[in-house]
Amino acid sequence: MTTKSKRPTPLKKKKISGAEIIYRALEQEGVEYIFGHPGAVLLGLLDLFLQRSKMKHILTRHEQCAAHMAEGYARASGGVGVCLVTSGPGATNLITGITDAYMDSIPIVCLTGQVGTSMIGNDAFQEADIVGMTHTVTKHNYLVKRTEDLAKTLKEAFHIARTGRPGPVLVDLPKDVMLGEASFDYSDEVDIRGYKPRTKGHTRQIQRVAEAIKESKQPVLYVGGGVIHSEAHKELLKLAETANIPVTWTLLGAGAFPSRHELSLGMLGMHGTAYANKAVDECDLLLAVGSRFDDRVTGKLSEFAQKAKIVHIDIDPTAIGKNVSVDIPVVGDARQVLLEVNKLVKKQKRSLWQKRIDRLKDDFPLSFDAPDGSPIKPQEAIVALSEEVGDKAIVTTEVGQHQMWAAQFYQVSFPRQFISSGGLGTMGFGFPAAIGAALARPDKLAIDIAGDGSFQMVLQELATAVQYQIPVKVFILNNYGLGMVRQWQDLFMDRRFSEVGMEVAPDYVKLADAYGAKGIHVSDRADLRPAIREMVETPGPVILDVVVDQDELVFPMVPAGGASKNMILQDQRKKKPLKGKLSALPDN
Amino acid sequence: MARNAEDNSQNMTHIIAVLVENKFGVLAKVASLFSARGYNIDSLCVAITQDPSISRITIVTRGDAQILEQIRKQLSKLIDTIRVMELPAGEIAERELVLIKVTAPKEKRAEVLQIVEIFRARTIDISAEALTIEVTGDEGKIRAILELLRPFGIKEIVRSGKVALTRGAKTLKSVKN
Ligand SMILES: Cc1ncc(C[n+]2csc(CCOP(=O)(O)OP(=O)(O)O)c2C)c(N)n1
Ligand SMILES: [Mg+2]
Numbered sequence: 001m002t003t004k005s006k007r008p009t010p011l012k013k014k015k016i017s018g019a020e021i022i023y024r025a026l027e028q029e030g031v032e033y034i035f036g037h038p039g040a041v042l043l044g045l046l047d048l049f050l051q052r053s054k055m056k057h058i059l060t061r062h063e064q065c066a067a068h069m070a071e072g073y074a075r076a077s078g079g080v081g082v083c084l085v086t087s088g089p090g091a092t093n094l095i096t097g098i099t100d101a102y103m104d105s106i107p108i109v110c111l112t113g114q115v116g117t118s119m120i121g122n123d124a125f126q127e128a129d130i131v132g133m134t135h136t137v138t139k140h141n142y143l144v145k146r147t148e149d150l151a152k153t154l155k156e157a158f159h160i161a162r163t164g165r166p167g168p169v170l171v172d173l174p175k176d177v178m179l180g181e182a183s184f185d186y187s188d189e190v191d192i193r194g195y196k197p198r199t200k201g202h203t204r205q206i207q208r209v210a211e212a213i214k215e216s217k218q219p220v221l222y223v224g225g226g227v228i229h230s231e232a233h234k235e236l237l238k239l240a241e242t243a244n245i246p247v248t249w250t251l252l253g254a255g256a257f258p259s260r261h262e263l264s265l266g267m268l269g270m271h272g273t274a275y276a277n278k279a280v281d282e283c284d285l286l287l288a289v290g291s292r293f294d295d296r297v298t299g300k301l302s303e304f305a306q307k308a309k310i311v312h313i314d315i316d317p318t319a320i321g322k323n324v325s326v327d328i329p330v331v332g333d334a335r336q337v338l339l340e341v342n343k344l345v346k347k348q349k350r351s352l353w354q355k356r357i358d359r360l361k362d363d364f365p366l367s368f369d370a371p372d373g374s375p376i377k378p379q380e381a382i383v384a385l386s387e388e389v390g391d392k393a394i395v396t397t398e399v400g401q402h403q404m405w406a407a408q409f410y411q412v413s414f415p416r417q418f419i420s421s422g423g424l425g426t427m428g429f430g431f432p433a434a435i436g437a438a439l440a441r442p443d444k445l446a447i448d449i450a451g452d453g454s455f456q457m458v459l460q461e462l463a464t465a466v467q468y469q470i471p472v473k474v475f476i477l478n479n480y481g482l483g484m485v486r487q488w489q490d491l492f493m494d495r496r497f498s499e500v501g502m503e504v505a506p507d508y509v510k511l512a513d514a515y516g517a518k519g520i521h522v523s524d525r526a527d528l529r530p531a532i533r534e535m536v537e538t539p540g541p542v543i544l545d546v547v548v549d550q551d552e553l554v555f556p557m558v559p560a561g562g563a564s565k566n567m568i569l570q571d572q573r574k575k576k577p578l579k580g581k582l583s584a585l586p587d588n
Numbered sequence: 589m590a591r592n593a594e595d596n597s598q599n600m601t602h603i604i605a606v607l608v609e610n611k612f613g614v615l616a617k618v619a620s621l622f623s624a625r626g627y628n629i630d631s632l633c634v635a636i637t638q639d640p641s642i643s644r645i646t647i648v649t650r651g652d653a654q655i656l657e658q659i660r661k662q663l664s665k666l667i668d669t670i671r672v673m674e675l676p677a678g679e680i681a682e683r684e685l686v687l688i689k690v691t692a693p694k695e696k697r698a699e700v701l702q703i704v705e706i707f708r709a710r711t712i713d714i715s716a717e718a719l720t721i722e723v724t725g726d727e728g729k730i731r732a733i734l735e736l737l738r739p740f741g742i743k744e745i746v747r748s749g750k751v752a753l754t755r756g757a758k759t760l761k762s763v764k765n
Contacts, residue, residue, distance in 0.1 A: 131613065132616065135616060135617050135620040135621075135624075136620050136621070136624040139667070140667040140668075143612070143613065145612075160667060192667060193670055194608075194609060194666070194667055194668055194669050194670045195667045316665070317661045317664070317665070318658065318661040318662050318664075318665050321654065321657060321658075322658060
């Protein structure tokens with residue numbers, strides 16, 4: 001030891017607080033908006049939002065909606081949505097949103113405050129084991145235990161959320177970790193040895209796909225959300241047009257293919273078009289791209305696409321062979337795989353098949369009756385909206401009948417134009433998602449096609465929309481109740497309507513007024529289109545309350561677990577009552 | 589063509605080896621994957637490997653070919669999973685360690701000790717009334733000794749769960765498959 005103490009080697013980088021590290025990491029990720037709701041453990045981080053301006057914090061009225069806004073932002077922009085909530089109840093309130101994002105593969109990063117590391121496990125005030133609770137509904141989650149690990153963890157979190165099959169990643173941030181100090185280094189490339197998603201399809205498998213297309217006489221493309229996530233719509237269009245393959249999509253795949261295209265079959269599945277379901281029944285080759293054979297799509301598995309050879313292109317190996325056995329599996333990114341397939345596919349005419357499809361479309365069109373003097377039909381309201389705003393809008397939906405009518409009748413023409421909760425079917429998704437979408441795409445008009453029941457679960461976010469003057473429009477198909485559940489009771493419970501009526505409902509004009517927004521009410525057909533125009537032209541948040549026929553049902557309908565040949569094409573109530581026995585009730 | 593992915597291969601037992609990051613919470617993720625998807629776990633064994641940053645989990649599970657395939661893929665999908673492999677029956681050395689506390693009063697003790705010797709097991713504790721036996725072996729050997737000891741009265745038993753390695757020079761590489 002020398003007497004003269006050596007000065008410590010100067011640190012390469014200045015140390016900053018954990019909160020500052022988080023802030024800078026978010027900046028580096030290009031985050032524009034953070035949807036959040038505060039609490040004591042977040043004070044240091046929140047303080048930073050006072051000094052800066054580039055990144056904006058949106059104060060939501062409920063944490064669940066913060067997650068849905070992040071989802072809406074992510075789905076409309078193609079980027080990663082971010083939410084920030086406090087420990088305990090703040091974190092647990094996020095769970096529905098996280099689960100929704102997990103089911104629909106939406107990239108969001110959820111930052112949750114946590115009690116200090118020394119308190120964890122003690123049932124401390126506002127402590128919740130959010131990491132433990134979200135193991136099965138996140139793509140990955142972290143509890144950060146040291147300030148030094150913050151930057152690396154956040155970088156990994158964003159990387160994991162947006163790559164491969166996207167999904168929610170949760171990062172739990174104990175108070176002391178945010179108070180502690182460390183240097184900030186965000187330069188390292190992410191390298192996680194257990195996470196190397198495969199994006200390039202296997203060459204031989206791709207050849208087999210091309211051969212199968214060549215040999216097929218009656219192919220159908222069945223596309224899902226994966227096409228949108230991977231931005232494969234151009235390659236999809238090219239494949240469909242080159243090889244003349246009709247295209248059907250799932251609820252999440254809407255927008256992957258232009259709905260007015262002559263090769264378009266619309267949505268398939270439980271409430272899909274009859275011609276899409278019949279085409280799948282008759283096809284000899286089903287090309288599934290970024291879709292996952294969900295039970296709402298397939299109905300009875302043993303009778304789904306029975307005559308077809310099945311190709312399944314998906315980035316997630318676990319999605320392949322999970323529900324159906326696949327003849328040609330291809331693990332890879334939809335866009336990259338389709339690019340390769342397109343190199344091998346030659347122009348092919350399929351006039352017979354195209355004729356058959358045209359015939360199916362003529363014979364089984366989507367239809368509804370709206371006789372003069374009748375109440376406004378929900379379908380006609382969607383048609384009117386679609387015609388009035390069309391491609392100017394990004395539409396989100398809630399969950400219920402209105403959602404299915406929106407999927408059937410709104411003419412969607414570009415990816416990320418239609419945003420709906422598919423896998424989880426979360427009522428209350430659409431309104432906050434529309435707020436997120438409005439922020440992501442200020443060039444578009446964000447419209448939530450809402451059910452009255454769903455909207456009432458989240459209407460407090462009107463305050464958020466008004467506070468930040470987010471020009472979001474809520475188009476309520478108001479049937480004064482839980483229409484979709486009522487429909488099942490109508491069809492399978494002999495019209496015994498139990499616990500589905502919501503006659504007690506707010507006056508939406510007054511409600512909007514109370515929040516400082518604009519409200520419009522219509523119940524006459526003649527007022528519908530003018531009201532839509534007024535909604536569009538009024539700046540800021542608007543609610544348009546459209547009172548619609550309560551008795552209208554969504555058709556076609558393949559009863560849950562049924563085969564598409566048992567599809568109910570249209571309202572048969574007037575002809576003969578359906579079996580009103582409990583035994584007729586589908587599984588779920 | 590049957591569209592249902594299920595086939596009718598029996599409820600076979602499978603041994604799956606998983607290399608995971610040796611980090612806090614990883615075992616919980618593996619366990620919740622099994623419970624969330626309704627897969628069986630017959631036994632699960634986890635400990636650190638020669639590389640201190642990696643743990644090895646050995647899972648014994650049951651299911652048909654399709655379930656096994658899903659288990660393999662779902663395990664692979666976990667971010668903290670580095671490698672997953674089903675260990676092929678017949679090409680592996682598998683062992684389980686079992687401690688058995690068996691009733692063995694003086695007059696029966698010799699008989700019990702004889703069994704211990706035949707099975708090349710070990711006596712690790714002894715008292716007036718009971719013997720504690722340690723036995724290591726594959727499933728067949730364990731089953732056999734338990735059967736022979738049962739008539740004496742098994743008071744308590746603890747099993748480590750199976751561990752296994754493939755035979756020969758081949759190893760489970762720590763790269764994502
Ligand atoms: C959070 C949540 N709770 C319950 C349900 C079950 N559910 C599905 S549709 C529906 C009715 C939705 O009513 P509304 O939003 O008014 O839409 P409508 O069907 O009337 O168009 C219900 C209760 C759900 N999907 N989500
Ligand atoms: Mg309703």
